[in-house]
Amino acid sequence: MFNDVGVLEARNLTKRYGATLAVDDLSFDVKPGIVTGFLGPNGAGKTTTMRMILGLDRPDRGTVTIDGHPFRDAPVPLREVGALLDPKAFHGGRSAYNHLLCLAQSNHLPRSRVDEVLATVGLETAARRRAQAFSLGMGQRLGIAAALLGDPKVLMFDEPVNGLDPEGIAWVRRLMRDLASLGRTVFVSSHLMSEMALTADHVIVIGRGRLIRNESTREFIESSSHASVVVRSPAADRLASLVAEKGGTATADNTGAMVVVGLDAPQIGELAAAAGIVLHELAPQRASLEQAFMELTQESVEFHASGRVAQ
């Protein structure tokens, strides 16, 4: 793999809208060949960051470059970055074909690319229809077709699975993985950790415009989730005191089962067997990623659901 193939570098990006600091001194790299998830609660500054990468918004401070150059100076912009920022960023009165054609022409891309990307996203039969009749999913596909038009080094998708049906979601996931395996830089935002766990190799987590984590998805999952074991036993009270003796913590959950933290399942099993305690269930649990993500970003969420303002 060459070095010069779509390394996205953000340095000290800062953007303020009125009184709101949308992005705050954000620095990160996005590398080719993998899917990089860009995670954060709604309003964390993901879209603003992507808009600054494309030059749609001007950073108050900081820079963002692709292989060392600002996107604005790209000799063929659509070969540098293909972006899906919102699924309705087209003129509804224009056909899908003409929408893609005018984009291809602007960058002197061959007309044949239009048919190729229409086939890739499965819109061949709808190509001559006016785009205003498209469903959200078809609009999303048209946006992805536009992003693929220049076969760019960097692909950027903002919440690409929003509004898609399960089949569409599976298709987008596969597409992102395929693009990464072809050596492209794939940068995809989501507010759902579970979505990223399925597709991303690396995650950049932000909250309130600030960088929280920048690590591999595996590291992120391991460092953020707390292992626990669900135990059901007719002699739960006796087992609980044995667990406490070994340094674990046992609490009852709302279904009547016991949740043990601090000991793993084999240790608990051996403990029970030694004491002659019958077990009905012994189930290791991983805290859901969503939970881990929520804990991580909790302090940075602007407003909690209860309406209390975060510290």
Add this chain to the structure above:
Amino acid sequence: MTAPTRPYRFGDVILSEWTKFRSVRSTYWTFAVAIVLGIGLSALVSGISANHYHTDPTIRFGWNPVQRSLRPGWFLAQLAFAVLGVMTVTSEYSTGMIRTSLAAVPKRTRMILAKILVFGVAALIVGEGIGFAAFALGQALIHGEAPSASLGQHNVLRVVVGTGLYLLFMGLLGSALAILLRHAAAGIAFVVGILFILPGIAQALPTSWSQPIEKYWPTNAGQQLMATHRDPHTLPAWAGFGEFAVFVVIVAVVAVILLERRDA
């Protein structure tokens, strides 16, 4: 895609904007409305006036067949052209297309100049078409005792050609205002304000105020290109039109500078 490619040029963006322009129906029906209004109204007024020439002394007095055939048409068509100019730009904003367009052509001035160029060429062709057609049809409908005009007469060709030029610059003014305001309703309101409302308010002022305002007001000045005879309180035809054109260019330059600096 491995095909070798070259850096994109202004010509590529012009071709792209031409595709955008021709691939939406609104282009055709808005131009159609301008054409029907421009030519139809001129024909109607010419025909009716000629019919009453013999019986109505107010029509006979100061009879000007050139103005009969052109003025009603451009008076309405100027608004249609300005609206078209506004919509050419604001359709990008109202649909969200602007984000896609600027992600493909991040050099914003290049994109907007290509868009204005494509619209301008089309507006000039349609505007000149309206001027010549309205004149020809109007003169054909002026019959009986009413004298008609021909292109060879003094100033007539300038007035007919000027109609198209004036309509073009009204369209460009609409586009420039739309780049500034990014909203169709606001853009159209500004055009109407500049064209009708502010000059109307000026008329309520004392003559010592209103005369110079009316003389130098950009759209009034521009309309002198379509005057057959010069009124002493107005600018000469080309000087007046020049002032209007410079005004439009200044608005456009400010708009493009802001387009480059603002968040899209």
